Amino acid sequence: VPGGSGKCKSIVEGLGLDAAVDPRDPELAKKLADACPKGIDVYFENVGGKVFDAVFPLLNQFGRVPVCGVIAHYNDVTPPPGPDRTGMILGGVLSICNVYVGLKIGWGLNMSITGILLAFGIWFTISRVSGGRVRMLNRLENNINQSSVSAGGAISSAGLVSAIPAVTILEGTVFPWWQLVLWLSTVCFVGIAIAMGLRRQMIINDKLPFPGGIACAETLKEIYNTGAEALARVKVLVIAAVVASTIKVLAIAKLISTTSLGIKVAGVPASNYLLAFDPTLMMMAVGGLVGLRACISLIGGAIAAYVVIAPWLVSSGRAALDKAAAAAHNASLPPEQHITPFAEWILWPGVTLMVVASLVSFSFSMPSILRSFRRTSGTESRADEGEVTRPWFFFSLALALVLCVILQTWLFGISWWAAVFAVLLSFALAVVAARVSGETNVTPVGPMGKVTQLLFAVMLPKNASANLLGASITSGAASQCADLMHDLKCGYLLGAVARKQVIGQLAGAIAGALVGSWFYLILIKDPKTMLLTPEWPAPAVAMWKAVAEVFQRGLESLPPGAETAMLIAAAIGVVLPILEKTIPKKAALYVPSCSAVGLAFVISGTNSISMFIGACVGALVTKFAPNWSTRFWVTLCAGIIAGESLTGAVDAVRLVMTGGK
Template sequence: MDTQRQLSTRALISGALLGALLTPCNVYAGLKIGWSFNVSIVALLITSGLWAVFARLRLSAPLAIGEGNITQTTASSAANIISGGLVAPIPALAMLSGDNLPAGELIAWVFAVSFLGIWVAWYLRAGLIVRTPLPFPTGRATAETLQEMFRHGHETRLRLRILLGSGALAAAIKWLDSGRWPLPRPGLGFELPASGALAGAPAISAKNLTLSLDPSLMLAGFGAIIGVRAGLSLLLGALIAWALLGPLGLYGGFILPGANDPTASWFATMIEWLLWPGVALLVAATLTRLVIQLRAVHNARTKDASEDDGAIRMRRFGLALASALVVLAQTLLFDIHWLLALLTVPIAFVLAMVAARVVGETGIPPIGAIGKVSQLSSGITAPGDQTANLIGANVAGGAAGQSADLLNDFKAGHAVGTAPGHQVIAQCLGVAVGSLVGSLVYLQLIPDPATMLITEQWPAPAVATWKVVAETLDQGLAALPPSALTALLVATGCGITLTLLESRYGPHRVPSAAALGLAMVIPASLSLTLCLGSLVGHALARYRPRLAERFLLATAAGLIAGESLSGVGRALLGVLG
């Protein structure tokens, strides 16, 4: 294959522009529900459709398959920049310190962390893709989509129209909902009598407990993607947290009520207690899953016979440069001792290797678990230092996230014959674009993290998890009230038990512990809509499987991207206005 038809200028520019467009979607979604979506297939749909139009108008040559892969590599690495800490450790540190990092420092830090992940991935490529090929489901799906697009142009154009149409619909509805014509948010229609600590107060309404339906097409789209098991688990978790534990806490006096208004949400006050069992369930489940998967991890050999000595030297030089950059950034930006900063690099490499193996086998990046393991290790090496704890864990989580993304790209590239060096160049460009755009969007959306995050508007569950772990390692469990400590211990046991049962009997027989935990740290209204979307997607896949295979992903991705971009635009106008 002609190298120019892979690493072309138009492929890089297309990927950078799409990355700049889609990065705000993941920043927005990450701050809303703690999840992001892989934009590889969305980028392929958009870029192949646009260049096909240009080709029919005789304005350019048709896009080659190698160029399509370079485009999606650039775009996905940009949109994946949130793994560099923008929706988890960085906001958590800002909440504890009271201030965001300045724009220049934030951009430099996010780039340094993600840049390290690129070179770690190149080191792992030979062992996980060439010599001992793992499935890498996301990368394989991208490769299959790429090959199908260049075989069936009409189908691609049809999917692109579906994506753009659903995106426009979601964007319009979000714009109206966040402006002068907010959509109704119907509650579940019940009230609980006030008694105990609330004796004499009005009845507790469903809306007080956030038990209402959020009219969000983005959430419905996410629900269709995550599947019915996760959707039903979110529903179960929401009912346990907000319909059972919440009222029990209100009656018992260890959860505080909010404003005395049946239409008001009490999320801000109730989450102060509910986040403890929720976070404990999340952390216990993810760490248990990681321990189970560690048994399958083996050291990947890094010698690739297909690479020449020049490529090997470049790989080594890049890893050394990235390591030095991330150590220097820690010492200069956060005043972390150079020895502690240096220790984060081998920890990040080992944990990124673990994450890569897990992603290769399951397609699910365990970034949350990787961050918690690194937080625990930082708690040992730098006890009582919340900054070192969060930033050290950020290095591991960011490097693992970016390396997992590039390994999926490597899997797709290996299938279609794209040179790995070309993909590394595309990834570096994507990281640079994502660091710039993502950091600026985050700073504009969340100028005051201490008051804006872990609220009903911005639940930021990942931020809550990182913040709680850092505070617990700093203050110890003894600082918790007895009721919260009891709930934390029970939730930890439940997370471990559910994960062990899932490992033994399979995921379809056991609720998702991660989804149960997530439902406890976001408003119940979000979980209800996510569940509804998962049920719609499941019904379509069951009764119209061919239709779902062709259009479900494109429709869901359009809903996510359209509402996210509209929400970001409306929020930025509110901040700037």
Template sequence: MGRYADTPLSTVRIERELSLRAVLTGAVLGILLTPSNVYAGLKIGWSFNMSIIALLVGFGVWQSLARRNTHQPAWTLHESNINQTVASAAASIISGGLVAPIPAYTLLTGQQLDPIPMMAWVFSVSFLGIWIAWYLRPTLLNDHGLKFPEGMATLETLQHIYHHGQEAVVRIKVLFSAALVSAAVKWVDGFVWAIPRWAPTAQLERLTFTVDPSLLLIGFGGIIGIRVGLTLLLGALLAWGGLAPWLIDQGWVMLAPDAQGPQFAKLVEWLLWPGVSLMVCSTLTALGVRLFQTPKKATANSTPRARAPFSPGPAVGLVLSIALVVGLQAALFGIDLWMALLSIPLAICLAVVAARVVGATGIAPIGAIGKLSQLTFGLIAPGQVPINLMSANTAGGAAGQSTDLMNDFKVGLAIGATPKKQVIAQCIGIFIGSVVGVAVYLALIPDPQHMLLTEEWPAPAVATWKAVAETLTHGLGSLSPQIRWAIFVGAFFGVLLGALDSLLPQRLARWLPSTAALGLAFVLPASTSMMMGLGAVLTWIVSRRWPSVTERFAITAAAGLIAGESITGVGASFWEMFKGL
């Protein structure tokens, strides 16, 4: 376990890298972890980076086998990197549209893609992102003002498990223990006894203030931090505790006098408009400010530098990906070829923007990229829903996969990995993710028209894409005056808070509410925001009392809670689907 303890990782000799076992381990983990992100994306609109989980599990499994069989070759550092590249590429497939533009397209047009065309589409936009990342690699990795924090976190974990192997084993035990507890709660709630959703009063229950027994939400709360968690609580109180009762009193939202239980679907039809405008305007404002602040020039130092010798292979890959994306836009959505071609330069430009922002801040602005491309196509082709959603999906999907691979390239540069082999691993990952992700989405949501934008499946990203497409298609004039004012107020505070968050010093900005979380709370049921806020508060309390324990195990335990519930939920959906055959 300590074989690399005294050796700089960038000088470690590559013994095995793109081995069959590394690829298969990443593939298996990708198959297991991709459903978690699809499930979470439809529940709360957020996903989890799976690189660190893949590193821990792959290391633990193969080191255990090596101890039992002395003839078993050691699990090398470079195999670990390939393993996490495959697994994280598969799990990040949701940026290809599965939890946002694709369901929004179905809701607005009534057309549902068949499984194979949907897999091909999700793969194609992700495949384009891989080749954009390849050509961005030398420039961005040699810019030492871009730190790629998420990639560095993966690198630190990689270093840690090879220098302190026993610690990795302990974290794996915590991961699996948390997953088993979460899975057991979900199984009991789904198959044995429906755990009641408690609310203090019937009125609060109608406003969605119930206690949701979801350990997945607690886990996400442990990851998002105290600032985001408290903002979700604040947003729930503003939207569902303050604005929603006022809307009912004013008669702007009509509920049946005898309505029982949470009235999420009725209320969110109004509340999503100020929430979406807040999120869109704040993220676009912050994106513009951060891009302006991002360092543009590299400085010379002694760290490894990325090089890109000419090779025809990447050029062929880029051309093939462009042909695939353009052809599928025309074949699946009836988009004119010239309009489909126009999505390519926009996707490349926005992928560059996203990669620079991720390099500087660690925050992937995929939501902002999607909205910016929707606005662009709304101006170029007003009133055309397929173009607005699916051409914009090209930019969002390419940017998502590009930023994921750029983080992997950052790790690979530090340990002396082979970039071409990382690209192969990424391609394998997105193929697996496309197949598994689409299968999981179709199993979870067989009827998007009736299942999405409900309390069970709030799908906030779907609501956002749908709302922007509707506004750009029909114009603000199609909305009531009250909703237009709500959009204006939300946009005003979004621009204000987005600018302050980016311009103020960090010591002051951390006291501002998180604009993304504030807007999200208008689209999620109050119960969801409450449970995530509870997870954030509990994690913060533990960190104040036992900081070392939180630093070691908080993220690992949270990841286990997320994986346990989501995998069990997906398994239950497949079980119900097969029972009906």
């Protein structure tokens, strides 16, 4: 970094150096970052001031800084706590968001970019308040923080919003906090161990894109090159969270409430068929992230479910309007003539549509599946400095196998051979999920779990616990494996140490298990009565429970007439994904999304309306303010979701402490 443009030119042209940056250039930080894409290992400091400020965020871990004549206070700067600790705290907190959202809509949200922005904003503020004596996280430290946050946020997909509640509903098994923490941490460790051995093959040799990792790398480069952009995003995130939290508080205080649509369905208010307007913002934000195409399918599914099918079921006597009406009808009739509330009846075709469509769509990933189990020809790359060595990889894999088998047999009474089979199958399916995620940016967590459920249905047809918990290993391992692969891709582009990312991922997963399990047990005291209701639809629980229930009890467990509806849904679930994959891309945009239509049958129509409104707002913003949308829309939605879900979490804790008052 010589002084003056003339010196820069002479050094590059005369001495043949790759680059020289003028410290007087107003874009010093950006040009320095562009010249050092993998960070800075050694910096000789004798300038201080803005040059030091530009260099420091780019310093790699353990970078060396010989100091000569530096401004005094720079020598007194205190480094922040390890990025894994920052990530553990944020990952634990954001795990609450995904448990809350997962029990509402059955999906989990990737928390990587949210974690990056929060960590940047927190340590920027601390650094400013301390007068610069506590420094910010640098770019690579924030990358490790991102790994921890995403791992903690993904804890819900290890079974906390699917298999665990389903087992409790079907078997009556109640899992204490310590068991959940042990189980979820071990399931996550299985996926993390697998990812250790895939990095070199998939990222370095095969050069799979892992688009989520690229997006995080670009975000990190952008916010550390131009701090103003990062601060603008953090402000949007915080303001959105505060607004959503305020509206949620008003709803909790009953100052605002769900509002009638002012229309009737089959002669009764639409609210009787779960159709109303919810003024809170979280579901609108989810719709804004999902997009207009999926939400058009969602609102279409809601109309079919709650305006067409549900009134017909009630009028024909095949289902009741609610639980009270069902109980009154069933009181004097034999069990074979009992009916269920319409919400329980329409769940079955909805679940069938989602399960069949996801498996058919996944079958189109067969080329990726085959590539997962063969080595590519060509030159094998050498191991990076800091890469997890093969001995550590095999040790971790063996440890994951042993721990997972022991916990299955000890905690859940599953046969040792079935436990071993579940883990080995999860090893293979996690590799498949990582490959598919690397090529498409979509991690097939649901289909992976369904494959395991189907195989366990053949091996142990009457054992619901083995069916559900074995499948939770597959889905949890697939989720953590793919998540870490995206993080490793980000780190590879930035020049991070892979070993430290793995440690950060494991730390975040443990934090997510600790906090997420605690929150789940506080929020859902009785899964049998609280879940599969309009307030907590828990679509993932409904899907996993339905599959296990059919294999355990047979078709006689279904409500009258549901078999025919399931067959029709299954046929649609086969035809539409095939149509979507085989017709031209432009025409495929008009094919309804089976996952969205099926989801509309499981969640309330009120939630579908909110998501559709959010998607419409997102489409309008994208059309009329494309630049603003690119910069801030995802951040805005993430802030709303975090604000409302965390406020809901605080209220759940309040209710426990005050005895429900």
